[in-house]
Amino acid sequence: MFQYLVSGGPLHFALVPHSPSDICEPQQKSCFCRFRLLFLLGLATVSAISPASAQEKAAKLEVVATFSILGDLARNVGGSHVDATALVGPNGDVHVYSPTPADAEAIRNARLVIVNGLGLEGWLPRLIESSGSNAITVVATHGIVPRKIAAGEILSRGHGAGAADPHAWQSVPNVEIYVGNIRDAMVAADPANATTYRANAAAYLTKLEALDHEVRETVARIPPDRRKVISTHDAFGYFAAAYDVTFVAPEGVSTETEPSARDIATIIAQIKKDRIPAVFLENVSDPRIMRQIASETGAAIGGTLYSDSLTNEKGEAPTYIAMVRHNISTIASALAN
Numbered sequence: 001m002f003q004y005l006v007s008g009g010p011l012h013f014a015l016v017p018h019s020p021s022d023i024c025e026p027q028q029k030s031c032f033c034r035f036r037l038l039f040l041l042g043l044a045t046v047s048a049i050s051p052a053s054a055q056e057k058a059a060k061l062e063v064v065a066t067f068s069i070l071g072d073l074a075r076n077v078g079g080s081h082v083d084a085t086a087l088v089g090p091n092g093d094v095h096v097y098s099p100t101p102a103d104a105e106a107i108r109n110a111r112l113v114i115v116n117g118l119g120l121e122g123w124l125p126r127l128i129e130s131s132g133s134n135a136i137t138v139v140a141t142h143g144i145v146p147r148k149i150a151a152g153e154i155l156s157r158g159h160g161a162g163a164a165d166p167h168a169w170q171s172v173p174n175v176e177i178y179v180g181n182i183r184d185a186m187v188a189a190d191p192a193n194a195t196t197y198r199a200n201a202a203a204y205l206t207k208l209e210a211l212d213h214e215v216r217e218t219v220a221r222i223p224p225d226r227r228k229v230i231s232t233h234d235a236f237g238y239f240a241a242a243y244d245v246t247f248v249a250p251e252g253v254s255t256e257t258e259p260s261a262r263d264i265a266t267i268i269a270q271i272k273k274d275r276i277p278a279v280f281l282e283n284v285s286d287p288r289i290m291r292q293i294a295s296e297t298g299a300a301i302g303g304t305l306y307s308d309s310l311t312n313e314k315g316e317a318p319t320y321i322a323m324v325r326h327n328i329s330t331i332a333s334a335l336a337n
């Protein structure tokens, strides 16, 4: 069982489930995660974290999320009561982020920090420690069953075979668990507005359930033998498992270095051998190589799939829901006969 302890200040606590039966499974959509607060070091109440003056009571809950997708979830749950910022903004790369002094300031002023966990934000613990933050930290993936990166999947960004795959948000039922965890953390950090956080979360969860149905219905219309794509980044393992679309990684190619001419020849042979109908580009990988591969194999370039970050407001994926909708419609049109 995973517990996330915040250190760096005098206060320490963790959000832990009542019992194993309280842990949400991805398929249990009605499951309500209940957490009790486990206080260490003799801390008596949550409100002691922030001695409240009248001015502070009127202020918004300062929330820092590590990257744009979590920031969007936080805004949906927090609504007008929170001021949510994301350290890694639209089109940024959360895997290899270098925090700035402004990020340390944001963390220091935050009352709640939302992280993905599963090894995604390797740069974060040092940032929290150096900032001197007393914020509550919630691990949004708490209660999710992590999938392991399998041998033969693309090895990238320090995540080798056997490590937990951090990209759990690519399955909508997982994000329903994220939202439950974020809701409970906001209620703990700001109990005065608990009713609003619960109502906002319930409304957003209804939208996510509809989104999940939409994805499943769209996949169901794709012939089963065409539900296969090749992609440069290993972000879609949870999507593949949830929705029965196979994502094939180019064999033996790291996303951290440019493929050699020999790598490209291997990939071209792989696409032909496995009869992969479509090649996808992503917003955090260099697309030029994939264009070349597509032109030499006849596989369709499927368009851009957004994996690890949202776009800005004028882009194709300004919110989590828009991102999932964009991805599934892009996949479906590339794989249609």
Ligand code: ZN
Pocket: 095, 167, 233, 234, 235, 307, 308
């Ligand atoms: Zn990633």
